[in-house]
Amino acid sequence: MTGGSRGIGRAVVLRFAREGFAVLFTYKSNIERAREVAKEAASLGARCVKYVQMDLSDLDSIRSAVSEIASSAPYINVLVNNAGILHLDSLETASVEDIEVVVKVNLLGTIIFTKLVLPLMKKAPWASIVNVASIAGETGNVYASTVYAATKAGIIGFTKRLAVEVAPKVRVNAVAPSFVETDMVREFLSSEEKRKQIVDLHPLKIIIKPEDVAEAIFFLASPKLSRAVTGHVLRVNAGRFT
Ligand SMILES: NC(=O)c1ccc[n+]([C@@H]2O[C@H](COP(=O)([O-])OP(=O)(O)OC[C@H]3O[C@@H](n4cnc5c(N)ncnc54)[C@H](OP(=O)(O)O)[C@@H]3O)[C@@H](O)[C@H]2O)c1
Numbered sequence: 470m471t472g473g474s475r476g477i478g479r480a481v482v483l484r485f486a487r488e489g490f491a492v493l494f495t496y497k498s499n500i501e502r503a504r505e506v507a508k509e510a511a512s513l514g515a516r517c518v519k520y521v522q523m524d525l526s527d528l529d530s531i532r533s534a535v536s537e538i539a540s541s542a543p544y545i546n547v548l549v550n551n552a553g554i555l556h557l558d559s560l561e562t563a564s565v566e567d568i569e570v571v572v573k574v575n576l577l578g579t580i581i582f583t584k585l586v587l588p589l590m591k592k593a594p595w596a597s598i599v600n601v602a603s604i605a606g607e608t609g610n611v612y613a614s615t616v617y618a619a620t621k622a623g624i625i626g627f628t629k630r631l632a633v634e635v636a637p638k639v640r641v642n643a644v645a646p647s648f649v650e651t652d653m654v655r656e657f658l659s660s661e662e663k664r665k666q667i668v669d670l671h672p673l674k675i676i677i678k679p680e681d682v683a684e685a686i687f688f689l690a691s692p693k694l695s696r697a698v699t700g701h702v703l704r705v706n707a708g709r710f711t
Pocket residue numbers: 471472473474475476477478495496497498499500502523524525526551552553554555574601602603604645646647648649650651652653654
């Protein structure tokens with residue numbers, strides 16, 4: 470599980486913990502939050518919880534995280550590629566350095582991390598990858614930036630093609646959420662007025678919670694619940710399509 474220290478990642482860690490999985494997650498810099506999530510996961514029934522520092526924008530960091538993971542897990546059943554960063558600047562105003570970081574974290578780092586973790590998944594009796602894309606990768610979302618949308622569209626293409634490449638051993642699916650109440654979009658939900666605007670964007674008239682996304686991810690990861698599903702993008706969007 471990448472980016473398990475907060476938001477959607479934290480909810481996914483806790484969802485798998487409740488099922489008694491051995492959970493291993495990464496964080497980038499917030500070790501206190503990682504420690505808290507690990508404690509919570511253990512108290513919910515996770516058999517073994519480990520957290521590893523990894524920065525997806527840094528190839529050495531990815532390599533060292535994977536070797537740490539490999540030294541503590543003989544195989545991996547489920548990989549959730551969740552870690553990501555938001556970007557809001559227009560293409561014209563964004564700095565080239567910022568563009569590079571967003572592409573590295575959201576797309577390139579995720580692809581490389583998956584490549585390095587795949588051998589561990591192939592050793593497992595069953596294996597499933599769930600990538601966290603976004604509504605921004607499917608529609609011309611007016612909030613997130615063009616660069617962010619490009620990375621999430623990339624994740625969707627990656628999901629569909631990898632599903633074919635690694636079948637029948639590994640299933641690969643994605644979720645594409647709309648706004649989810651996490652630190653990432655805190656600013657958009659910071660007043661009652663702003664919250665109402667976001668609620669009104671969604672036909673279901675709700676603000677999506679990290680737990681809503683975690684349930685969708687759990688469904689796609691589980692061989693019991695979705696053994697015939699691969700290459701699919703599950704929209705967790707409360708009915709929003711634009
Ligand atoms: N929230 C939304 O509305 C929304 C909607 C659609 C899609 N998504 C996608 O859902 C995923 C999770 O989003 P979230 O809202 O839960 O985000 P979040 O609350 O901001 O948490 C981000 C997680 O990613 C980690 N992370 C940040 N930068 C990283 C880097 N350079 N390398 C590796 N890990 C890094 C963070 O670690 P630290 O805690 O150590 O910083 C944290 O665990 C992202 O891919 C996002 O694009 C979110």
